[in-house]
Amino acid sequence: MPSLDDEHFPSTPGKVKGERAHAMNRQFHRCFASTTTMFLWALFLIALTASYLSFQSFVDTGSRYLTASWGGIQWEKQVRTSAEIRRSGGFSVLVTGGAGFVGTHVSLALKKRGDGVVGLDNFNNYYDPSLKRARKTLLNNHGIFVVEGDINDARLLAKLFDVVAFTHVMHLAAQAGVRYAMENPHSYVHSNIAGLVALLEACKSANPQPAVVWASSSSVYGLNEKVPFSEADRTDQPASLYAATKKAGEEITHTYNHIYGLSITGLRFFTVYGPWGRPDMAYFSFTRNILQGKPITVYRGKNRVDLARDFTYIDDIVKGCLGSLDTAGKSTGSGGKKRGPAPYRIFNLGNTSPVTVPTLVGILERHLKMKAKKNIVDMPGNGDVPFTHANISLARMEFGYKPTTDLQTGLKKFVRWYLNYYGYNHGQSKLVN
Numbered sequence: 001m002p003s004l005d006d007e008h009f010p011s012t013p014g015k016v017k018g019e020r021a022h023a024m025n026r027q028f029h030r031c032f033a034s035t036t037t038m039f040l041w042a043l044f045l046i047a048l049t050a051s052y053l054s055f056q057s058f059v060d061t062g063s064r065y066l067t068a069s070w071g072g073i074q075w076e077k078q079v080r081t082s083a084e085i086r087r088s089g090g091f092s093v094l095v096t097g098g099a100g101f102v103g104t105h106v107s108l109a110l111k112k113r114g115d116g117v118v119g120l121d122n123f124n125n126y127y128d129p130s131l132k133r134a135r136k137t138l139l140n141n142h143g144i145f146v147v148e149g150d151i152n153d154a155r156l157l158a159k160l161f162d163v164v165a166f167t168h169v170m171h172l173a174a175q176a177g178v179r180y181a182m183e184n185p186h187s188y189v190h191s192n193i194a195g196l197v198a199l200l201e202a203c204k205s206a207n208p209q210p211a212v213v214w215a216s217s218s219s220v221y222g223l224n225e226k227v228p229f230s231e232a233d234r235t236d237q238p239a240s241l242y243a244a245t246k247k248a249g250e251e252i253t254h255t256y257n258h259i260y261g262l263s264i265t266g267l268r269f270f271t272v273y274g275p276w277g278r279p280d281m282a283y284f285s286f287t288r289n290i291l292q293g294k295p296i297t298v299y300r301g302k303n304r305v306d307l308a309r310d311f312t313y314i315d316d317i318v319k320g321c322l323g324s325l326d327t328a329g330k331s332t333g334s335g336g337k338k339r340g341p342a343p344y345r346i347f348n349l350g351n352t353s354p355v356t357v358p359t360l361v362g363i364l365e366r367h368l369k370m371k372a373k374k375n376i377v378d379m380p381g382n383g384d385v386p387f388t389h390a391n392i393s394l395a396r397m398e399f400g401y402k403p404t405t406d407l408q409t410g411l412k413k414f415v416r417w418y419l420n421y422y423g424y425n426h427g428q429s430k431l432v433n
């Protein structure tokens with residue numbers, strides 16, 4: 001049987017040898033030529049990709065400078081002016097989450113007493129950013145400048161500490177909300193873990209180091225059943241990712257206190273409510289739905305037990321924040337080096353009188369003079385805890401914390417603000433003054 005070779009080559013032996021060699025030569029050249037072509041093509045493609053990537057990075061860098069909302073002489077002047085202290089022994093405070101609910105109130109209170117305040121906020125769209133913009137306008141009207149930027153932006157933080165020697169940082173920027181953590185878990189890691197570390201890195205490197213007061217949460221008590229919740233109680237059983245990131249924050253801040261001598265105060269806020277509040281919270285969304293004639297969902301605990309919260313009015317929280325700043329004690333390090341032990345504190349800031357969710361709805365109905373359409377459903381396994389109740393004796397002892405606003409009074413003030421801001425139909429906001 002002829003082989004494949006025999007079929008392709010003539011049968012004369014001598015000729016065969018020469019022609020075969022020639023043919024192989026041609027084959028080799030063809031092959032070499034095509035390899036070279038492929039090589040050249042590959043080179044061309046690599047060069048094309050590289051130039052595309054560098055063009056992209058040029059565009060990114062360029063657009064960063066074109067669209068950056070911070071930097072420049074004018075910007076630095078605004079930051080400096082806003083941070084100016086106007087009382088003897090006053091502070092200059094960087095308030096992260098400055099256009100947030102608690103951030104706005106704390107900033108106004110600090111400014112009012114003569115402290116310098118600079119806000120920092122990324123104006124994300126977790127809830128209606130127009131409310132944050134309105135708060136910003138309110139702050140601007142009181143001489144407080146809010147920098148637009150993210151706590152994860154190390155360059156921005158370094159710049160801020162470069163421009164102002166902040167004595168304190170009130171760290172309130174966070175991804176809030178207990179149930180939203182099931183929808184968008186990564187946003188909690190981004191803000192409450194990565195963002196916190198970025199901020200602490202900037203604080204530890206600053207010279208002088210500021211004292212840090214930051215927002216932890218009542219949710220760290222998780223499945224703890226011992227009431228009222230005391231700071232020494234178990235906090236190793238979080239019920240939500242939100243709670244877990246806040247608990248992690250307490251551990252992370254401890255390491256910065258231990259290694260770098262940062263003065264740290266963590267505040268466990270208990271369901272804070274009031275004017276300029278967060279639209280994602282129950283009291284706020286219930287108000288909106290009741291006014292619009294829409295149903296509200298009221299969760300109920302195991303064995304049909306009503307859920308309860310130690311709702312705490314914003315003015316009381318503000319007093320707690322200022323008391324914490326006033327008693328924070330100094331950080332001891334400088335330029336990233338610890339010089340001695342610094343205070344590490346944790347306080348509950350609650351109201352000490354829990355109220356059930358149906359009672360909250362009843363109070364809103366009376367203030368709004370409207371009936372709620374209630375859908376009562378069993379609490380889904382979404383990270384909620386059945387009740388919260390703060391023991392506040394530690395904060396009382398340390399800085400005289402004493403909440404004075406009950407839920408009835410606080411919701412009355414909230415409803416008045418809400419109707420003034422949104423009107424009865426939750427329409428356009430009114431002008432801020």
Ligand SMILES: O=C(O)[C@H]1O[C@H](OP(=O)(O)OP(=O)(O)OC[C@H]2O[C@@H](n3ccc(=O)[nH]c3=O)[C@H](O)[C@@H]2O)[C@H](O)[C@@H](O)[C@H]1O
Nearest residue numbers: 176177178217218219269270271281282297298299307384
């Ligand atoms: O103390 C905190 O550390 C946290 O407080 C707040 O969380 P919560 O105490 O869960 O407040 P909030 O959502 O107003 O729900 C209140 C009650 O209404 C119930 N609830 C809620 C929604 C609903 O549609 N129906 C309902 O019954 C609900 O089951 C609950 O029993 C902050 O949001 C959080 O960021 C964190 O700061």
